[in-house]
Amino acid sequence: MKKLLLTGGNGFFCSRFTKKYKTSYEIFSTDLPEVDITDEKKIMDVFTEFNPDYxxxxxxxxxxxxxxxxxxxxxxxxVTGTLNVARACKRVGAKMIxxxxEQVFNGNLEDGPYTEENVPNPDTVYGQNKLEAERLLGEMLDELWILRFTWLFGLPERNCPMVPNILWNTISIVLEGKRTKVTSNEYRGLTYVNELIDQFSKIFNIPYGVYHIGSKNNLSRYDISCLILKELGLENRIGDLLENDVEKYKNHQRDIRLCTDKIAKYGINFSYTRDAIRRCIKEFRFKV
Ligand SMILES: NC(=O)c1ccc[n+]([C@@H]2O[C@H](COP(=O)([O-])OP(=O)(O)OC[C@H]3O[C@@H](n4cnc5c(N)ncnc54)[C@H](OP(=O)(O)O)[C@@H]3O)[C@@H](O)[C@H]2O)c1
Structure with a gap:
């Protein structure tokens, strides 16, 4: 059985990943407080002891x-923590994902969907950090996949944390019962986390490189929130709960969608966001 080490193992993505793959790989899931990626020596010790393949x-x-x-x-x-992980991968000969x-494109002025050939121009610290880490890792490692995720969504699962996501944010608006502004000037790929996880093991068999990952989407953030309420059987609450915010990003529409044609060539395909939202709600049997 291949050995797989996760950093950020308790997070939204990795905790759900572990649920799916715990019998397919020997998984060592690490996270704070025991394994802090900024502690270079600790990272090296943990990697040397476990000796992961991936x-x-x-x-x-x-x-x-x-x-x-x-x-x-x-x-x-x-950045620094990511380099510690990369150095440890190199030392033990592990292949790194x-x-x-998508936030590496958040300052680009042209519209998406962006391909892997487009030059990113991030205008937030988070986007800049990720892009810098991509570049430094590329100089250090040959056996490296860089996966640029779109914004993930999902619903609460046992022993898995939530992070802000379009589906849960919209359900939270219902729970709070407070009319909330949602922009119709933003376009992003919104990806069902379990659709990604179900296909994830295929990544280990594709060539190294940079890949854009996630759903295609032609609907604005406001339209998706309306769709979610409809799918939950709450169409009659749309007017009370959602206010179409036409002011936000009115001078320049925010479009950070990713083109995923490259990864699709390797048989890793994603639904359109509207279908992924329906699938998630159906799988969780989440109706009010
Ligand atoms: N979720 C998305 O929509 C999305 C989209 C694009 C890219 N990504 C990327 O995908 C990865 C996973 O995202 P996620 O949504 O699962 O995020 P998450 O839930 O915030 O998970 C990240 C994990 O890293 C841990 N962590 C933070 N600082 C650490 C440190 N110094 N040493 C070790 N662990 C540390 C966090 O612990 P604490 O919670 O205790 O801080 C958390 O458990 C991240 O790299 C994120 O940038 C996510």
């Missing part, structure tokens, strides 16, 4: 506002 590096500070307000802390985790983000 590493999925999921640890990060992914909160954009926190990173903008605390750039040094963000850099120490998202680095999880990057």
């Amino acid at each position: 590493v999925i590096h999921g640890a990060a500070i992914a909160n954009t506002d926190f990173c903008n307000n605390n750039p040094q802390i963000a850099y120490s985790v998202n 680095f999880i990057s983000t």
Whole structure:
């Protein structure tokens, strides 16, 4: 059985990953407080002892506002910590998956969907950290997959944390019962986390390189929120709960969608976001 080490193992993505693959791989899931990726010696010791075949590096500070307000802390985790993980991969000969983000394109002025050939121009600390880490890892490692994820969504699962995501954010609006502004000037790929996880083991068999990952989507953020309420049987609450925010991004639509044609060539395909939302709600039998 191949040995797989996860960093950020308790997070939204990796905790769900472990549920799915715990009998397919020998998984060693690491996270704070025991294994801090900024502790270079600890990382080297843990990697040397476990001697993984593959590493999925999921640890990060992914909160954009926190990173903008605390750039040094963000850099120490998202860049320096990532380099510690990469050095340890090199030492033990492990193949590394680095999880990057669509946010590397958040300052680009042209519209998406962006291909892997487009030059990213991030305008947030988080996006800049991820792009810098991509570049430094590329110089250091040959056996490296860089996966730029779109924004993931899912529903609560046992022993798995939640992070802000379009589906849960919209359900939270219902729970709070407070009319909330949602922009119709933003377009992103929104990907069902379990659709990604179900296909994830195929990544280990594709050539190394940079890949864009996730759903295609032609609907604005506002339209997706309306769709979610409809799918939950709450169409009659749309007017009370959602306010179409036409002011936000009105001068320049925010479009950070990713083109996923490259990964599709290797048989890794994703639904359109609208179908993925329906699938998730159906799988969880989540109706009100
Ligand atoms: N979720 C998305 O939509 C999305 C989209 C694009 C890319 N990504 C990337 O995918 C990866 C996983 O994301 P996620 O949504 O699962 O995020 P998450 O839930 O925030 O998971 C990240 C994990 O890393 C841990 N961590 C933070 N600082 C650490 C440190 N110094 N040492 C070790 N672990 C540390 C966090 O612990 P604490 O919670 O205790 O801080 C958390 O358990 C991240 O690299 C993220 O940038 C996610």
